[in-house]
Amino acid sequence: MIEGQPLPEPDEDSRPFWEGCRRGELLMQRCAACRRFRFYPRPMCPGCRSFDSTWEKVSGRGTVYSWIVAHKPVMPAFADRVPMVVVLVELEEDAGLRLVGQVRECANEDVRIGLPVEVVFESVADDVSLPQWRPRRG
């Protein structure tokens, strides 16, 4: 854990996502009407406006859709982590289903668009784990 690191504050909509992360499962909210996945968690489907949704465990596999290198820390807590690569990962379940994170077990200069990655869960507090990424193996 990084001293001073901001932690997620689960609410009614996002609680299943964070509880899944704590258990080591990547859960995505899915519309019960049109079956479209969505992230971030929210009450209404952006596709069909249905309020009915379920939570489904997804593969945790995706590819780097885009990335940047942060050279200045956005908060003092991250001062010793820069330069830091921040990636946008598109999950294989659905084009447009994307999460922000960081790539572990990979040199910054090896991150590229299209890099196949898989989720890893990083414990940052007693009851909080964050989904991060590493290059896919095999």
Ligand SMILES: [Zn+2]
């Ligand atoms: Zn829908």
